[in-house]
Amino acid sequence: MSSKLWGGRFTGKTDPLMEKFNASINFDKRLWAVDIRGSQAYARALARSGIITSGEAEQLVAGLAQVAGEWQRGEFTLQPGDEDIHTANERRLTELLGAVAGKLHTGRSRNDQIATDVRLWLREEIVALRQHVHQLISVATERAAVEIDILMPGYTHLQPAQPIRWSHWLLGHAWAWQRDAQRLDELAARVNVMPLGNGALAGNPFAIDRLQLAADLDFAGITPNSLDGVSDRDFIAEFLFWATLTMLHLSRLAEDLVIYSSREFSFVKLADAYSTGSSLMPQKKNPDALELLRGKSGRVLGGMTGLMATLKGLPTSYNKDLQEDKEPLFDAVDNLSGSLQIACGVLSTLTPNVALMRAALSPEMLATDLAEYLVRKGVPFRETHHVAGAAVQMAEVQGVPLSELTVEDLQRLHHAFEADVSAIWDFEHSVETRDVAGGTSRRAVLDQIEQLRSWLNR
Numbered sequence: 048m049s050s051k052l053w054g055g056r057f058t059g060k061t062d063p064l065m066e067k068f069n070a071s072i073n074f075d076k077r078l079w080a081v082d083i084r085g086s087q088a089y090a091r092a093l094a095r096s097g098i099i100t101s102g103e104a105e106q107l108v109a110g111l112a113q114v115a116g117e118w119q120r121g122e123f124t125l126q127p128g129d130e131d132i133h134t135a136n137e138r139r140l141t142e143l144l145g146a147v148a149g150k151l152h153t154g155r156s157r158n159d160q161i162a163t164d165v166r167l168w169l170r171e172e173i174v175a176l177r178q179h180v181h182q183l184i185s186v187a188t189e190r191a192a193v194e195i196d197i198l199m200p201g202y203t204h205l206q207p208a209q210p211i212r213w214s215h216w217l218l219g220h221a222w223a224w225q226r227d228a229q230r231l232d233e234l235a236a237r238v239n240v241m242p243l244g245n246g247a248l249a250g251n252p253f254a255i256d257r258l259q260l261a262a263d264l265d266f267a268g269i270t271p272n273s274l275d276g277v278s279d280r281d282f283i284a285e286f287l288f289w290a291t292l293t294m295l296h297l298s299r300l301a302e303d304l305v306i307y308s309s310r311e312f313s314f315v316k317l318a319d320a321y322s323t324g325s326s327l328m329p330q331k332k333n334p335d336a337l338e339l340l341r342g343k344s345g346r347v348l349g350g351m352t353g354l355m356a357t358l359k360g361l362p363t364s365y366n367k368d369l370q371e372d373k374e375p376l377f378d379a380v381d382n383l384s385g386s387l388q389i390a391c392g393v394l395s396t397l398t399p400n401v402a403l404m405r406a407a408l409s410p411e412m413l414a415t416d417l418a419e420y421l422v423r424k425g426v427p428f429r430e431t432h433h434v435a436g437a438a439v440q441m442a443e444v445q446g447v448p449l450s451e452l453t454v455e456d457l458q459r460l461h462h463a464f465e466a467d468v469s470a471i472w473d474f475e476h477s478v479e480t481r482d483v484a485g486g487t488s489r490r491a492v493l494d495q496i497e498q499l500r501s502w503l504n505r
């Protein structure tokens with residue numbers, strides 16, 4: 048008999064190229080621990096159903112623990128026929144236990160096995176990723192609290208628009224990450240459902256108690272339909288969407304910081320730990336960490352699109368196409384783990400250049416405040432917008448900053464201007480007028496900080 052799991056009905060040899068083409072062991076071997084955990088629980092479920100004895104189950108559980116030890120110590124040696132992690136573990140178990148090992152797969156298929164393994168694996172990875180997101184939000188929030196006094200230009204269309212607090216900019220990113228954390232929590236619940244007991248497609252014939260098996264594996268529930276259970280990869284697609292959106296947020300942070308750390312802006316100085324030099328130009332300090340965050344976001348997006356394209360045309364239940372789910376998933380998990388920690392490192396070690404941010408604020412950025420001054424005197428906004436525009440033009444013609452126009456100059460544009468207009472030529476004053484919830488005033492920003500802190504400490 049062939050040593051292949053499915054060898055019984057096959058007589059011809061597999062093309063060696065096909066063997067390689069078919070194999071997933073090179074990437075799915077990282078599932079070794081969850082594969083063994085799932086098998087141990089399954090052996091116990093078989094014993095509870097009475098199809099194997101509890102003595103046999105104990106043998107299987109102990110043998111599997113031995114296999115796990117070999118993986119753990121780096122002693123597990125893959126053999127040519129080890130097609131995937133399930134095949135490899137069962138082959139080794141058979142070497143250790145002999146015939147009884149052949150009872151482990153009773154009523155089980157690699158179809159419900161792999162779907163279970165990936166869910167067990169991803170569930171743990173999500174816990175680690177969730178902590179990284181938490182850490183990143185925490186760094187942004189605490190920086191925002193300490194650096195609340197720093198003012199900088201806010202941009203729209205990347206054109207200087209209005210003064211804002213640096214903390215407001217930091218929190219703008221933090222809120223996006225907070226949504227990422229919420230989304231991750233929500234999808235984690237859909238990952239934590241057990242397909243084991245679905246068999247190949249039609250269900251388990253030996254009356255195993257799936258609910259008890261799920262409890263043994265700490266799953267919150269079981270998949271309700273075996274056809275769907277073996278083929279559902281929504282939880283991976285959803286995770287990849289999460290990963291893509293989170294990377295997109297990191298990429299946008301990175302882009303801001305690439306600009307802000309450029310010599311022309313110099314709003315922030317990146318720590319040497321996250322920059323590199325040029326092999327050619329001695330004066331260069333490159334923001335490689337940020338460029339990689341931006342670059343990897345494209346790659347994770349590609350993985351998500353690839354998997355969705357793989358899934359879209361599949362007929363009901365398991366198809367081998369589904370083996371293509373793991374590489375993009377592993378790649379996304381690895382990249383997210385690295386990217387979140389690097390973003391956290393960059394953000395916690397950069398130095399804001401308070402003076403240069405302040406110097407980049409120009410009186411023209413208060414043109415809206417000039418219009419708002421008149422609004423407060425009862426002039427309709429549309430009219431005030433026009434007047435403020437005329438003031439900008441007048442200052443340009445006179446060759447002076449907007450703030451240098453005299454009250455008389457301004458009164459020529461509108462009679463409602465009075466001496467108190469001089470109070471608006473103050474950037475601090477400008478940000479403090481944006482005192483609405485979600486605004487950039489000190490109180491509004493402190494309120495955001497409190498909201499995030501209490502969310503973080505939940």
Ligand code: ARG
Binds near residue numbers: 131158370
């Ligand atoms: N390596 C396979 C995968 O990742 C395991 C399931 C194989 N099932 C099968 N019927 N060939 O999807």
